[in-house]
Amino acid sequence: MKHIFKIIAVLVAISAFWVALLETSTVPRSYTWLLPIYLVVALGCYGLFMVGFGLMFFPTCPQEAILLQQDIVEAKEFLAKKGVDVGSE
Numbered sequence: 001m002k003h004i005f006k007i008i009a010v011l012v013a014i015s016a017f018w019v020a021l022l023e024t025s026t027v028p029r030s031y032t033w034l035l036p037i038y039l040v041v042a043l044g045c046y047g048l049f050m051v052g053f054g055l056m057f058f059p060t061c062p063q064e065a066i067l068l069q070q071d072i073v074e075a076k077e078f079l080a081k082k083g084v085d086v087g088s089e
Contacts, residue, residue: 014039 021032076086 018032018035021027021035022029079086
């Protein structure tokens, strides 16, 4: 629940900043109306970057692969004992 409050607080802060820019004349009004769209596009780009970065540096775990193969063998043996056809190896 605390995470939701953090997200809401950030959204309120961004909204307050946006309204303040709308009320003042520091940035032209035509640019200020586009800021939420730029924010959504920037967040989308950030999300895509983080997914790509995570895929590029995906950790390999050889120990876990060996354990997974052992679990598969055990599961096939268990199912074969129960009479389930698990296919050929």
